[in-house]
Amino acid sequence: MYAVVKVKEKILSSNSPCAACKFLRRKCTQECVFAPYFPPDQPQKFANVHKVYGASNVSKLLNDLPATQREDAVNSLAYEADARLRDPVYGCVGLISILQRRLKQVQTDLDNAKRELANYIGPSAVLPILHQGRFWGCPELGLSERLSISSNSGPGTF
Amino acid sequence: MYAVVKVKEKILSSNSPCAACKFLRRKCTQECVFAPYFPPDQPQKFANVHKVYGASNVSKLLNDLPATQREDAVNSLAYEADARLRDPVYGCVGLISILQRRLKQVQTDLDNAKRELANYIGPSAVLPILHQGRFWGCPELGLSERLSISSNSGPGTF
Numbered sequence: 001m002y003a004v005v006k007v008k009e010k011i012l013s014s015n016s017p018c019a020a021c022k023f024l025r026r027k028c029t030q031e032c033v034f035a036p037y038f039p040p041d042q043p044q045k046f047a048n049v050h051k052v053y054g055a056s057n058v059s060k061l062l063n064d065l066p067a068t069q070r071e072d073a074v075n076s077l078a079y080e081a082d083a084r085l086r087d088p089v090y091g092c093v094g095l096i097s098i099l100q101r102r103l104k105q106v107q108t109d110l111d112n113a114k115r116e117l118a119n120y121i122g123p124s125a126v127l128p129i130l131h132q133g134r135f136w137g138c139p140e141l142g143l144s145e146r147l148s149i150s151s152n153s154g155p156g157t158f
Numbered sequence: 159m160y161a162v163v164k165v166k167e168k169i170l171s172s173n174s175p176c177a178a179c180k181f182l183r184r185k186c187t188q189e190c191v192f193a194p195y196f197p198p199d200q201p202q203k204f205a206n207v208h209k210v211y212g213a214s215n216v217s218k219l220l221n222d223l224p225a226t227q228r229e230d231a232v233n234s235l236a237y238e239a240d241a242r243l244r245d246p247v248y249g250c251v252g253l254i255s256i257l258q259r260r261l262k263q264v265q266t267d268l269d270n271a272k273r274e275l276a277n278y279i280g281p282s283a284v285l286p287i288l289h290q291g292r293f294w295g296c297p298e299l300g301l302s303e304r305l306s307i308s309s310n311s312g313p314g315t316f
Binding site for chain 1: 214219227238247261265278
């Protein structure tokens with residue numbers, strides 16, 4: 001919070017409009033909701049978020065959040081916007097799908113290794129790790145199938 | 159593609175405007191870009207996408223894509239919009255962070271199990287699996303740290 005206030009002070013003291021106000025060609029006031037998170041030296045960050053969500057939607061979302069959470073919200077929006085511009089079809093959902101497949105594969109490898117270990121040290125080797133399989137009941141599982149994400153649609157774009 | 163055309167035909171033949179046109183209170187024409195993907199019986203799907211991205215941005219994105227990719231694009235947008243409305247701070251980036259942490263943990267467990275196996279069957283047990291560690295060099299790694307996602311900010315919201 002302190003850091004955010006400091007950034008805002010720095011921006012205002014420099015008399016430069018924030019990247020959002022510069023992009024939107026409007027006056028950057030002390031109450032500007034974008035200024036602390038879109039410094040003038042990062043024009044692309046705002047341009048991406050504006051292109052995907054629209055300034056008005058981002059402004060509404062930020063105004064509905066306490067100040068302490070706005071920086072994280074902006075960064076996650078910027079991340080999603082960047083992913084959507086790189087991959088207009090799947091955006092960061094493509095990465096979720098890849099991570100899910102990869103996790104499933106590594107989990108299978110771990111299960112196999114533990115079963116093999118059990119041959120040497122007994123059944124204790126296959127006891128489940130705490131929280132193992134926690135995500136397999138989530139609605140996200142199977143997303144790749146629902147979206148029909150092909151195996152070559154992901155890693156190269158991230 | 160055939161299925162999409164069939165859905166469009168079904169919607170138009172029923173004379174019901176699609177969920178988007180109903181929401182926006184406009185006439186649903188044969189050229190409506192939303193109609194094949196926002197059937198009238200799924201009003202929430204469009205309402206969510208509209209709230210997060212705005213109809214105009216979605217329309218632009220769809221018009222820039224070939225028809226064969228639009229259904230996947232709409233589904234990934236709907237998924238991201240739903241995640242953003244459930245978790246306005248992190249959206250589906252929160253899930254990416256959780257999956258990355260989980261993958262890192264399972265990978266560590268696998269490495270340990272393989273090292274232990276090596277004590278019994280020799281060094282072949284620790285040979286890397288094909289593609290192992292493929293994602294650790296991606297810019298996504300460390301996202302949780304950049305966003306300071308706390309350990310209790312995720313699973314419950316998805």
